[in-house]
Amino acid sequence: MSRVLVAMSGGVDSSVAAARLHAEGHEVIGVWMRLHGVADAYSERSRSCCSLDAADDARRVAGQIGIPFYMLDLEREFDAAVIAPFLAAYAGGETPSPCVDCNTLVKFGVLLGRARLAYDCDAVATGHYARVVDAEPATSRHGDGATTARRSLLRGTDPAKDQSYFLYGLGQEQLRHTLFPLGAMRKDEVRALARDHGLATAHKPESQELCFAPGGDYRAVVRERDASSVGGPIVDADGAVVGAHSGIAGFTVGQRGGLGVALGSPRYVSRIDPATNTIVLGRREDLETRTVAIRDASWVAGEPPADEFRAAAQVRHGAAPVPATIRHEGRHAAGNATWTVTTDVPVWAAAPGQACVLYDSDVVLGGGRIARA
Amino acid sequence: MLRDTVYLDHAATTPLRAEVLDVMLPHLRDGWGNPSSAHARGRAARAALDDAHERIATCLGATAREIVLTSGGTESINLAVKGGAWAGSARGHRLVISAVEHHAVEGSARHLERHGFDVAVVGVDRDGRVDPDAVAAAVTDRTALVSVMAANNEVGTVQPIAAIAERVHRHRGVLFHADAVQAAPWLPLDVEALGVDLLSIAGHKLGGPRGVGALYIRRGTHIVAQQHGGSQERHRRAGTEDVAGAVGLATALELAVREMGTAVPRVAGLRDRLVASVTGPGVTVTGHRTDRLPHIASFVVADAEGGTITTILDLEGLACSTGSACATGSAEVSHVLTAMGYPEAEARGAVRLSVGRATTDADVDRAIALLPPAIERARAAHAASAGPDGTATDAAPRPAALP
Structure with a gap:
């Protein structure tokens, strides 16, 4: 038994995570993080995990379980760690990965730090569908002689719910203090458990949208925070201007709808060029590639398996992992190691800024952000 | 579990006194008649209600007909500010409030602002005191109503109400x-001595029940009812009255007035021990040094979040607060401390401990033992997640970087 801080969103998953840990005898503390101003309103419509309704749901569940519950204001931290990079990515013609940043820097960054330093907790738990297990063999990676087992990060066992893609940025120090109580459960089992416990969130619908973009309108977030976007051309693969956009922010490689152009065959965003403020379209096959460069690499084990190794590469949440060879390409001036992922078969619409996550079967090796070609 | 906790948040609410519960129970069990009913059961309820009005009035130096019973402090304040403003709107649409008012006053004023009133806000000094002459300067012949709290709920500073009343009433009408919601059990509240036209109190701040409050309305003062229906409370507050609550409030208020002479020095002594224990480098006591409520120890801790300290203390079984209960979880800094001139980074370290009549020396001993390590832990967490300017760094730290 240990003292565990559970990040409760007000959804069914984190509710069950808290209930399970409590039932296992842990001393559980529930917290709801206030991450942005969107959270200061009640809504009859929004299913965002971060409205005040969600906070009320989390508090209700904590009361049902019988655990302490607190609201933590991490707005400034979230702004610096998630929103600012989100805006910067769009401004640079990339597709941001806010959920990765939130996990790495907020939930298992600021929150874990506060849990350990302030609240004397041994771990932070969330309702993520991913698993943390002791790696074999249990060897020490520390010079202090401590026999701390290496931890591995694995996909959640429910393939439909696996969220390991968003967690590749976690390292050993974080995993030693991380619990994912739902990692080996299926969603229907989670719901059943919520019903068994009589939790108020048992029948709550899924929330998929970005928590800080109510109604899923992330372009509104960009407009509100960054008024600098200006319109520019949309060009076809041959350079012919086929339309106009009102700002590159919000466009994503692979996007088909919302372009306002009608050509003979389907067109997709194949490239976003911030230098010329241009959206470049292509046919479906134009978006296929076998080489993906990644930057800001992060390794779950603390170091890469080798300078060249085989792994399964996944370029998007929900995308099929593809066998690949990963090769170290040296360092940039900033000391930022870059890697090249060469896939055995083409991947489609690898969007700069999104995560490319590398797996060995179910084990997350690490990953990085897809770099501009 | 809750039995073992030390409760030092009496500014938020107080335990219901056993004597109060005892006098309330018969009215809940047997005295459930409607005071407006003409039959015997109704008359019995009415008699108890009238009796409560008289006892509350006596405690305030008022008469029974000057007391309107409400559902609590917030309703009393809303009725006073909105009802008084609308009644006085023939003079003009101007309100004057202080910068440290409770949200019930501030929110009522802002509501009126959206309906055409001008709201003048009078600032306070570093101790949270309102200067009566500053109020005088803000009041014009167009002013309908002035509202200043008797004592502040966050830092405990007592306002010079009689002096302010004298300035306000230089303008006839x-x-x-x-x-006086926070002040009620601790300060003598004689409406004649204070010179107020309207005064709000709440039951649960003085050992009475939640859900009942009272508004004193000086004889001859017209206010516009904010709740419509029956003719209860002399047409000033419609709705079937809560007789048990009224009796509870009257009893609690009587006890508080009777015990004030002994309770105030005892509670102040406990408060002083708490203040002495935390005072030191990096901890600043907030509010006026002497003109303050006896039960509130409020301070700001440098390089720490008050919310982190109170959470750590709660996990250790000590209940206290950052100063203002906030339902949204937003760590918006206290408007009171801001008005007193504390910069945001300092105001974030606010902690309020408030003792009560049942607080023991042992309770205070426990708090004194728990506070230093809690402050130390909160500072360590703050140092790990904040940059040199006290705000979040661009790259939020990973726990791996922590000691």
Whole structure:
């Protein structure tokens, strides 16, 4: 038994995570993080995990379980760690990965730090569908002689719910203090458990949208925070201007709808060029590639398996992992190691800024952000 | 579990006194008649209600007909500020409030602002005191109502209500309301001595029940009802009355007045021990040094979040607060401390401990033992997640970087 801080969103998953840990005898503390101003309103419509309704749901569940519950204001931290990079990515013609940043820097960054330093907790738990297990063999990676087992990060066992893609940025120090109580459960089992416990969130619908973009309108977030976007051309693969956009922010490689152009065959965003403020379209096959460069690499084990190794590469949440060879390409001036992922078969619409996550079967090796070609 | 906790948040609410519960129970069990009913059961309820009005009035130096019973402090304040403002609107649409008012006053004023009133906000000094002459300067012949709290709920500073009332009433017909919700059990509240036209109190701050409050309305003062229906409370507050609550409030208020002479020095002594224990480098006591409520120890801790300290203390079984209960979880800094001139980074370290009549020396001993390590832990967490300017760094730290 240990003292565990559970990040409760007000959804069914984190509710069950808290209930399970409590039932296992842990001393559980529930917290709801206030991450942005969107959270200061009640809504009859929004299913965002971060409205005040969600906070009320989390508090209700904590009361049902019988655990302490607190609201933590991490707005400034979230702004610096998630929103600012989100805006910067769009401004640079990339597709941001806010959920990765939130996990790495907020939930298992600021929150874990506060849990350990302030609240004397041994771990932070969330309702993520991913698993943390002791790696074999249990060897020490520390010079202090401590026999701390290496931890591995694995996909959640429910393939439909696996969220390991968003967690590749976690390292050993974080995993030693991380619990994912739902990692080996299926969603229907989670719901059943919520019903068994009589939790108020048992029948709550899924929330998929970005928590800080109510109604899923992330372009509104960009407009509100960054008024600098200006319109520019949309060009076809041959350079012919086929339309106009009102700002590159919000466009994503692979996007088909919302372009306002009608050509003979389907067109997709194949490239976003911030230098010329241009959206470049292509046919479906134009978006296929076998080489993906990644930057800001992060390794779950603390170091890469080798300078060249085989792994399964996944370029998007929900995308099929593809066998690949990963090769170290040296360092940039900033000391930022870059890697090249060469896939055995083409991947489609690898969007700069999104995560490319590398797996060995179910084990997350690490990953990085897809770099501009 | 809750039995073992030390409760030092009496400014938020107080335990219901056993004597109060005892006198309330018969009215809940047997005295459930409607005071407006003409039959015997109704008359019995009415008699108890009338009796409660008289006892509350006596405690305030008022008469029974000057007391309107409400559902609590917030309703009393809303009725006073909105009802008084609308009644005085023939004079003009101007309100004057202080910068440290409770949200019930501030929110009522802002509501009126959206309906055409001008709201003048009078600032306070570093101790949280309102200068009566500053109020005088803000009041014009167009002013309908002035509202200044008798004592502040976050830092405990007592306002010079009688002096302010004198300034306000230099303008004939301007109504003066004092929010005495936090002050009620600790300060003598004689409405004649204070010179107020309207005064709000709440049951649960003084050992009475939640859900009942009272508004004193000086004889001859017209206010516009904010709740419509029956003719209860002399047409000033419609709705079937809560007789048990009224009896509870009257009893609690009587006890508080009777015990004030002994309770105030005892509670102040406990408060002083708490203040002495935390005072030191990096901890600043907030509020006026002497003109303050006896039960509130409020301070700001440098390089720490007050919310982190109170959470750590709660996990250790000590209940206290950052100063203002906030339902949204937003760590918006206290408007009171901001008005007193504390910069945001300092105001974030606010902690309020408030003792009560049942607080023991042992309770205070436990708090004194728990506070230093809690402050130390909160500072360590703050140092790990904040940059040199006290705000979040661009790259939020990973726990791996922590000691």
